[in-house]
Amino acid sequence: MKILVSGFDPFGGEKVNPAIEAVKKLPNKINGATVKWVEIPTVFYESADVLEKSIENFKPDAVLCIGQAGGRSAITPERVAINQDDARIPDNKGQQPIDKIIREDGEAAYFSTLPIKAMVEAIKKEGIPASVSNTAGTFVCNHLMYQVLYLVERKFPDTKAGFMHIPFLTEQVVDKTDTPAMSLSDITRGIEAAIGAIVDYNSKEDLKIVGGEIS
Amino acid sequence: MKILVSGFDPFGGEKVNPAIEAVKKLPNKINGATVKWVEIPTVFYESADVLEKSIENFKPDAVLCIGQAGGRSAITPERVAINQDDARIPDNKGQQPIDKIIREDGEAAYFSTLPIKAMVEAIKKEGIPASVSNTAGTFVCNHLMYQVLYLVERKFPDTKAGFMHIPFLTEQVVDKTDTPAMSLSDITRGIEAAIGAIVDYNSKEDLKIVGGEIS
Amino acid sequence: MKILVSGFDPFGGEKVNPAIEAVKKLPNKINGATVKWVEIPTVFYESADVLEKSIENFKPDAVLCIGQAGGRSAITPERVAINQDDARIPDNKGQQPIDKIIREDGEAAYFSTLPIKAMVEAIKKEGIPASVSNTAGTFVCNHLMYQVLYLVERKFPDTKAGFMHIPFLTEQVVDKTDTPAMSLSDITRGIEAAIGAIVDYNSKEDLKIVGGEIS
Amino acid sequence: MKILVSGFDPFGGEKVNPAIEAVKKLPNKINGATVKWVEIPTVFYESADVLEKSIENFKPDAVLCIGQAGGRSAITPERVAINQDDARIPDNKGQQPIDKIIREDGEAAYFSTLPIKAMVEAIKKEGIPASVSNTAGTFVCNHLMYQVLYLVERKFPDTKAGFMHIPFLTEQVVDKTDTPAMSLSDITRGIEAAIGAIVDYNSKEDLKIVGGEIS
Numbered sequence: 001m002k003i004l005v006s007g008f009d010p011f012g013g014e015k016v017n018p019a020i021e022a023v024k025k026l027p028n029k030i031n032g033a034t035v036k037w038v039e040i041p042t043v044f045y046e047s048a049d050v051l052e053k054s055i056e057n058f059k060p061d062a063v064l065c066i067g068q069a070g071g072r073s074a075i076t077p078e079r080v081a082i083n084q085d086d087a088r089i090p091d092n093k094g095q096q097p098i099d100k101i102i103r104e105d106g107e108a109a110y111f112s113t114l115p116i117k118a119m120v121e122a123i124k125k126e127g128i129p130a131s132v133s134n135t136a137g138t139f140v141c142n143h144l145m146y147q148v149l150y151l152v153e154r155k156f157p158d159t160k161a162g163f164m165h166i167p168f169l170t171e172q173v174v175d176k177t178d179t180p181a182m183s184l185s186d187i188t189r190g191i192e193a194a195i196g197a198i199v200d201y202n203s204k205e206d207l208k209i210v211g212g213e214i215s
Numbered sequence: 216m217k218i219l220v221s222g223f224d225p226f227g228g229e230k231v232n233p234a235i236e237a238v239k240k241l242p243n244k245i246n247g248a249t250v251k252w253v254e255i256p257t258v259f260y261e262s263a264d265v266l267e268k269s270i271e272n273f274k275p276d277a278v279l280c281i282g283q284a285g286g287r288s289a290i291t292p293e294r295v296a297i298n299q300d301d302a303r304i305p306d307n308k309g310q311q312p313i314d315k316i317i318r319e320d321g322e323a324a325y326f327s328t329l330p331i332k333a334m335v336e337a338i339k340k341e342g343i344p345a346s347v348s349n350t351a352g353t354f355v356c357n358h359l360m361y362q363v364l365y366l367v368e369r370k371f372p373d374t375k376a377g378f379m380h381i382p383f384l385t386e387q388v389v390d391k392t393d394t395p396a397m398s399l400s401d402i403t404r405g406i407e408a409a410i411g412a413i414v415d416y417n418s419k420e421d422l423k424i425v426g427g428e429i430s
Numbered sequence: 431m432k433i434l435v436s437g438f439d440p441f442g443g444e445k446v447n448p449a450i451e452a453v454k455k456l457p458n459k460i461n462g463a464t465v466k467w468v469e470i471p472t473v474f475y476e477s478a479d480v481l482e483k484s485i486e487n488f489k490p491d492a493v494l495c496i497g498q499a500g501g502r503s504a505i506t507p508e509r510v511a512i513n514q515d516d517a518r519i520p521d522n523k524g525q526q527p528i529d530k531i532i533r534e535d536g537e538a539a540y541f542s543t544l545p546i547k548a549m550v551e552a553i554k555k556e557g558i559p560a561s562v563s564n565t566a567g568t569f570v571c572n573h574l575m576y577q578v579l580y581l582v583e584r585k586f587p588d589t590k591a592g593f594m595h596i597p598f599l600t601e602q603v604v605d606k607t608d609t610p611a612m613s614l615s616d617i618t619r620g621i622e623a624a625i626g627a628i629v630d631y632n633s634k635e636d637l638k639i640v641g642g643e644i645s
Numbered sequence: 646m647k648i649l650v651s652g653f654d655p656f657g658g659e660k661v662n663p664a665i666e667a668v669k670k671l672p673n674k675i676n677g678a679t680v681k682w683v684e685i686p687t688v689f690y691e692s693a694d695v696l697e698k699s700i701e702n703f704k705p706d707a708v709l710c711i712g713q714a715g716g717r718s719a720i721t722p723e724r725v726a727i728n729q730d731d732a733r734i735p736d737n738k739g740q741q742p743i744d745k746i747i748r749e750d751g752e753a754a755y756f757s758t759l760p761i762k763a764m765v766e767a768i769k770k771e772g773i774p775a776s777v778s779n780t781a782g783t784f785v786c787n788h789l790m791y792q793v794l795y796l797v798e799r800k801f802p803d804t805k806a807g808f809m810h811i812p813f814l815t816e817q818v819v820d821k822t823d824t825p826a827m828s829l830s831d832i833t834r835g836i837e838a839a840i841g842a843i844v845d846y847n848s849k850e851d852l853k854i855v856g857g858e859i860s
Binding site for chain 3: 820827
């Protein structure tokens with residue numbers, strides 16, 4: 001099995017983005033699956049183009065996109081992406097769409113096809129707080145999640161896809177009183193646990209398709 | 216130079232107390248100073264007795280007591296301890312004093328004699344959030360801080376003393392939505408940085424006393 | 431113009447629901463529009479049936495559903511409802527659907543057809559905090575918002591509809607440390623301001639349709 | 646019985662200070678006691694001079710100082726004031742003392758001589774969140790509380806005194822996401838309830854002194 005993991009470059013005045021920092025630290029193999037990562041520009045549409053090319057080249061069984069949700073205290077697999085760009089700040093190319101539809105021919109929303117609740121349980125089993133989130137916002141994170149789910153529906157029907165938000169890194173909040181954060185090592189372990197859950201889920205799916213032994 | 220660091224045992228239904236967990240992980244030497252630790256029972260008065268004996272035996276130049284402040288997102292050196300026990304929950308021996316004076320012959324409050332602002336800067340330099348706190352509460356943490364400052368004033372005039380609160384450990388908040396936490400390794404690094412600041416401060420004080428070269 | 435406003439009955443162990451309390455206090459006329467209210471049971475599906483009947487009887491030009499979002503500090507018009515029931519607690523009839531689709535023949539999500547940003551501005555102009563929310567959760571609030579938008583799309587094409595969350599009432603958080611709340615009178619003024627924005631928006635729409643003078 | 650209530654003028658870039666706004670709305674009589682208010686400049690030392698003059702003129706039985714604690718969600722009677730000025734921002738005359746002792750001949754701290762727990766209960770009985778606070782900070786609020794307690798100890802031994810913090814007004818947080826606030830009417834009712842508790846407490850004290858009938 002092959003898993004593609006994406007992480008964004010820094011945005012919004014931050015010097016690092018824990019998403020790509022953590023993703024780079026992942027092992028090459030998790031529960032027997034091959035893991036590859038790709039850095040994604042925090043730019044509307046361009047982000048999706050970069051990811052699409054990676055999917056074409058690597059042909060993963062699952063894509064897990066990682067983004068930063070400053071202010072959250074837990075790792076949060078996202079349930080749904082909506083067909084809407086509404087940017088509070090400009091992206092890394094200065095684009096700031098307000099209330100724009102992402103894809104005229106797309107659904108109003110796409111639900112993650114990754115096992116988000118199993119991912120939450122796997123992360124918590126590692127001693128790291130996690131919960132399902134019902135909004136990926138309306139910035140580039142939601143945009144990328146929407147786009148990858150639009151793409152897999154049309155071009156890569158055998159690929160599962162979804163998005164997971166992670167908190168600020170501890171070092172990002174040194175001067176931000178009362179803002180929760182998480183260490184890079186805990187974030188990395190959390191992502192690894194989530195990928196482990198994706199691999200396990202996929203194996204059972206495979207069995208189900210092949211032999212039907214598992215309900 | 217010799218530094219005594221104390222950490223509490225678990226209380227309030229928690230299985231671990233990050234205070235003692237982190238303290239146990241400290242190196243034996245920090246910036247040339249010898250570091251020893253002692254575990255303190257989360258019990259009014261008894262906590263102070265245990266610490267007093269440790270001070271008598273080890274004769275430290277400085278005492279840094281560590282306690283957990285669940286819900287805080289930063290490491291917080293405390294400025295002041297007040298002459299008041301007021302317990303929201305029982306201590307580990309079932310005592311729950313309400314609005315009680317700790318020492319009839321003590322001051323209304325004692326200020327930390329550790330360099331709390333230098334400690335904050337040293338912790339932040341390590342990429343870990345820190346700030347001065349103006350309340351250690353009215354439970355055993357404040358009690359111990361009050362008692363150690365009362366003691367050093369009367370019995371150990373050459374010893375500096377103070378208290379520092381640390382957040383929940385990440386694994387303690389797995390099921391507590393929206394509660395900030397910190398990894399054990401960051402907490403330990405933070406305490407180490409704070410002790411480094413105490414050692415540096417003390418060296419300058421020594422010079423001042425001996426030769427007067429430093430203003 | 432006619433506006434139907436709905437509010438839920440209490441749920442989750444709370445004795446009051448600020449939603450219906452505030453809605454009952456609304457004036458009968460706002461900016462010239464006639465306002466009627468209906469109390470909705472906090473029950474999956476049944477909530478939608480009650481609202482549907484009210485729409486059939488009253489034939490409103492706009493429907494604004496109000497629900498409580500305990501823990502939020504602002505009034506939050508919702509952007510989108512998703513085709514998913516996932517209940518953390520049972521509804522008032524003991525139903526607790528987990529990861530269920532609401533309508534097999536519905537869209538993945540529906541966007542509010544009310545002027546959510548104008549509503550936010552109108553509420554803030556009254557000195558009351560407000561912001562657009564991107565998730566109505568997955569409990570009965572999201573359910574009702576999804577259902578009313580599903581319904582207006584199919585049965586009442588001339589009716590605008592949407593949902594707005596309000597904070598806890600002040601008296602609900604007397605013993606909940608650190609939980610934000612709002613007074614009933616501010617909540618009521620906020621809803622009134624939001625309805626004012628809906629009326630103004632609708633008037634401009636009408637002009638556009640009739641005469642085209644307004645771009 | 647006579648009660649003097651003080652409120653600060655605005656500071657820190659805020660246009661209003663809910664403290665003085667609420668204080669001005671208090672009735673002249675509460676539980677039979679005469680209530681007078683005085684506006685206090687948010688200035689170190691000058692604040693205390695103004696209050697001292699008011700005490701000399703009005704000769705109150707109790708003084709309740711009110712200040713704003715932006716970010717708190719409850720009304721919080723303060724337990725203790727410390728002998729320390731440490732200003733994060735300048736006061737209204739540009740003074741910004743750092744780690745300064747307020748009174749060389751004062752105690753390290755003074756405890757409120759008002760019935761803070763009875764005040765909390767009285768406020769909560771009105772449906773308004775309240776709790777005892779253990780820190781009034783190190784800005785002008787703590788300064789004034791320290792000074793008034795220093796003064797009553799030396800010059801006005803028959804006068805009780807203390808301090809109570811109140812949250813931001815709702816209209817102050819219109820653009821501050823996630824900041825709790827309280828309506829002016831709830832704040833005023835809360836202060837009134839606290840004063841009622843002070844009056845009740847004082848009456849019992851009087852009886853005790855006169856006749857001893859009440860334990």
